Amino acid sequence: MNKKVFLLLITIVSALGGLLFGYDTGVINGAQFYLSKYFELDAAMKGWVVGSALLGCFVGAIVAGPLSIKLGRKYSLIISAILFTISAWGSGLPSFFEESVTLLVIFRIIGGLGIGIASMNAPMYIAEIAPSNIRGKMVTYYQLAIVVGFFVVFLATYFIGNNLTEAENIDFGWRRMFWSELIPSGLFLILLFFVPKSPRWLALKGNDSAALQILNKIHGVEEAKKEIVEIKNSFEKTENKVKVNYFSKGILAIIVIGTALSVLQQFTGINAVLYYGADIFEKALGFGKEDVLAQQILLAFVNLVFTFIAMFTVDKFGRKPLLYIGSIGMILGFLLLGVSLQQDAVGFISLLGVLIFIGSFAMSMGPIVWVILSEMFPNKIRSVAMSVAVAAQWAANYLVSQSFPMVMESEANNSAPWNGSMPYFIFIAFILVIIFLTYKFIPETKGKSLEEIEEFWKE
Template sequence: MSKKGLLILITMVAALGGLLFGYDTGIINGTQFYFSKYFELSDFMKGWVVSSALIGCFVGAIGAGTISNALGRKVTLIISALLFTVSAAGSGLPSFLPESVTLLVIFRLIGGLGIGLASMAAPTYIAEISPKDKRGVLVSFYQLAIVTGFFVVFLATYFIGNGNTEAENVSTGWRWMFWSELIPCLLFLGLTFFIPKSPRWLVQKGMEEAAMVVLNKLHSKEVAQKEIDEIKASLAKERKTQLTGTSVLQKSVLPIIIIGSILSLLQQFTGINAVLYYGGDIFEKALGYGQEDVLAQQILLGAVNFLFTFVAMFTVDKLGRKPLIIIGSFGMLLGFILLGGTLYADAVGIVSLIGVLLFIGSFAMSMGPVTWVLLSEMFPNKIRSVAMSIAVAVQWAGNALVTFSFPVIAGSETNLDGFWNRSLPYFIFSVFIIFIIIFTQKYLFETKGKSLEEVEGIWEEKYGEIE
């Protein structure tokens, strides 16, 4: 196999963590429509059950930096695969054990821990094995895997649920939907044992020869030697600062972490997961679709999400990160204006559906993949693991807030019976999308074509050397 082919293959294996991220979070869309009726959940309890996994994501992301530094990116991915497997197997257990929504929440929390670990370790690992001119597209494989997971799980829930009556899906169908995740879980668990360890982590642990072996397998000798020299130079500076310690409150560090965390948070405040998690409710309650169409509409969402991710993959290293975010943000804004406007005017129809799909497609080509690309490359080497953990944890906290609050706001009297006529959530999200455009223009710089060490140098020019 060629070096390029091997690099892509290893990237795809690591990106399976993203596929399970998408599958595990997307499965809640197809199942919550039915288990909410099974457990007779209120809007408040529905928000709690759906968002419970995100608490695990938050905790997993917080601990991911420490685990990843101590055990390595590869071992962290293996641990996440084990957690995914336990969660998938256990989420359907209420069919054999006493019926309790608490049991479902516990296994969702375990799955959340796996997502939290993978969401930090996978893009970091991919960024650390990638040459700088291909890093954008290779890290985008992670986002492609996420949306592939969403699309595949929507197909799985459709084929599992479409052959059943609604009563059968409420009784047992949603359990089989959860169990379908075991297939990609076991695939990910098995394949992660065969990928190499991160060369940056190996050098950090004093195993330079092992790192050189990995880099020589993936790159030409010239590129491999340049990579190892840059890693060693960066780590030499890092070890020097370790004598006094690097604080996240340091004036040259804190602004970088704040910028990355805000970017991460804004990805969630677009409302993407409100649409992906509660797509069934949106189509049935807000857009008036019949229950028999709900699963089919979710496939449409997943297909658009999947296809438009390729737009980002083929343009992120050509157009750059900032242009994609700005173009996509205008598309997301227009999509929610169409959806919110038709709801407000009580004119729901094809324009409303176009608005939803325009929002999904615009997110998929911008804030979806580009946020992960920027997070994987924007943090200086000496703080990367800690900063990435903080930014990803903030993202999961934002995800939990949006996921928990959306059904409460959508089901409130203010939204349903008052001035807003079911449109309030989408206009709230629109305000945050406008803020994304402003924030991107003012605080983000273009990282296209720059090595991780060059990015670090730009930050040091802005805020001073990290001590």
Template sequence: MKSKTFLLLITSVSALGGFLFGYDTGVINGAQYFLSQHFDLDPALKGWVVGSALIGCLVGALSAGYLSMKIGRKYSLIISAALFTISAWGSGLPSFLPDSVSLLVVFRIIGGLGIGIASMSAPMYIAEIAPSHRRGTLVTFYQLAIVIGFFVVFLVTYFIGDKLSVAENISFGWRRMFWSELIPSSLFLVLLFFVPKSPRWLYLMQRPEEGYGTLLKIHGSELAKIEAHQIQDSIDQNLEKPKVNFFSKAILGIILIGTIFSMLQQFTGINAVLYYGSDIFEKALGFGKDDVIEQQILLAFINLIFTFIAMFSVDKFGRKPLVYIGCVGMIIGFSLLGISLQQQSVGLVSLIGVLLFIASFAMSMGPVVWVLLSEMFPNRIRSAAMSIAVAAQWASNYVVSQFFPVVSESETNMNSFWNGSLPYFIFIGFIILIIVFTYKFLPETKNKSLEELEDIWD
């Protein structure tokens, strides 16, 4: 019982990286409406302010592979927590700093570095401490933490914004929204010093005694012996193999499959909805400014509930069935939204479409991508391969967040045929591609140890 409690506690602490990922992403959603007016931003510059953090995410994810091997998963997460804290403080632009868009972007990029490192290190750390029969559920804690972060930050920004007038929000309310992130980022930083190092990393670093000690704490003596034997066996076999050639057909193929699947998560359009939700509700769905934040809270609540559904089904039904079910739901959701926009009959059907899309994503591509990325790569390439896959995901995220407002406000999208619906039909095309790609290339990883999964690729 003690080992299960300990496992749950360290999983929860490492998943705080996901909470800050969601919080940091959500805070720009709540603040961008007011800071856009404060700095008088045009659509392209607004896309740059919102999307600039993703540059940091890309660099952070690329560096996370090296960091996680050199200093370990634990200390990589500690670095990310420190970066989150610096970013939260600086993004509010304290009075002694120049009040400029450029400086705001710098601190947003610093926060992005933290997100990039955490988004690779946290799910990998959880996968490496989790027993195979619970790994899907425990890695889903990371996605659950992301959506809880979204939900909490929407409540926080609503509370801050509701207490101030519109003029006060434009002047300084958005600063308080950024500063609110200091509370969870400081907590994350402190708690990380109390979690153990990844046992698999310790074995890779030729420190089996420490690795076995951590396995005992996490799993108890019986399961620890089995895990230790499998890990050591895998490492011994890899020592007999030639040095990893990342450009070999086999290794490159594995990395490409994980990377493409990771990128496709972003081309569902999820972050276009999350980053620009307030704009979508106001402009596309016709809600007034007073209703926008309430609709965003509803969106975050749906996201949260259906992530719980994914948690309790990913190890029961498997990864691929959840992807298929979720993709069908996302297609139906965006079809309802797109057609209602095209026919200029925006209303309840449009809102149902958005919520159905969010619910379907939350129970499929949201958690399943992180689960698969954390478990599909062999031990000897996991850090580097996951770093590449996550970095590619952030690059895709940047492309979507940068160009969504441009496409959304383009003349083509606003002509009499599309009536604002074009982006959602583009996203539907990518979701169909996900179904085909999953069926053709992705293995089912349910109930297999990380070492057993190496045999699938062999």
């Protein structure tokens, strides 16, 4: 098989973990209106059902590190695919506890475990198999898959719900929405058995011959020989250490920088806009509920287009330039939205601000954070360090999701001078921190092998 085709196929298969990330996160948004009526949920329980998966995501990201070291990236992804499948099946399963929502929450948490494991292992696996000159583009497939997952599940839940009456949706339609995930999760599970193990994980375990075989298929014989030597050298520099000290000054600094970048991805406010998009359009921008479909399609389309822009420029322009450009765009978008709210001049400018923010995020902090996280950590600590960074990201996701509606509804936000704009200026402050962190601490990793990037931290 052609090297490029082989690399593309295994990248697409592993990126399906991102599609399921988007699908599993998004399916609850389509189903929650009907299941809330079915179970007669109050506001607190509705929030728990919707947010419970984030608890699983957090725990999944924590266990993903040790799991990845012990079993490898491939088998960790297989476990995540099994969890996705169990969650999809169980979430729509009629049970003996029809009056209780407990079983649904349990299966949502199981799905969250799958997301947490996949969100760490999928981009890391892609980074470890991809050649350095196209690694950014390959890892960006993961973010593209997340965006596609959101878009596909939106269409799937709309198609299911639109072909049933409201009474049928309340009775069983929402179950079919969950079961629709069985198709991509089953496909992901089957195809994973045909992808190779990570050559860097094999080398970590001392299986150099198997690692070299896989590198030969990806890079060709000569380049593979050079790469296996670099990989072995990176391990030999620390082989005399029985155990890596994660709290040593150098290693802890790398983990803190990566974790800060990961957390700041959520502090841009992206999930506040995505999770509460309908509320923002209705309350802040004055649109009616009947426009929700068009609004979501518009957001999804902009998200998708600008993710493609990132994919085809990340290895040309580099990681840091895209972070700078995207950060400036996000600030501009929120300034347009915030000022229009302050001036009580909500309209086209406000909508434009939201779309500029979404597009700017989609070409920068969305995909580039996954690229940098998958690249920046040295071989010896990559699994554990990425596990910490991704777990912290899920914790930040939960914090923003819980605090955003409280800030939105606060008395201070809804009186002068803010007039509903306070959250967006808070997000602007965090985006300014991203610019500083990128300038001061983030290395430019474009075109460098993972072992060359490792040397940056020793300078």
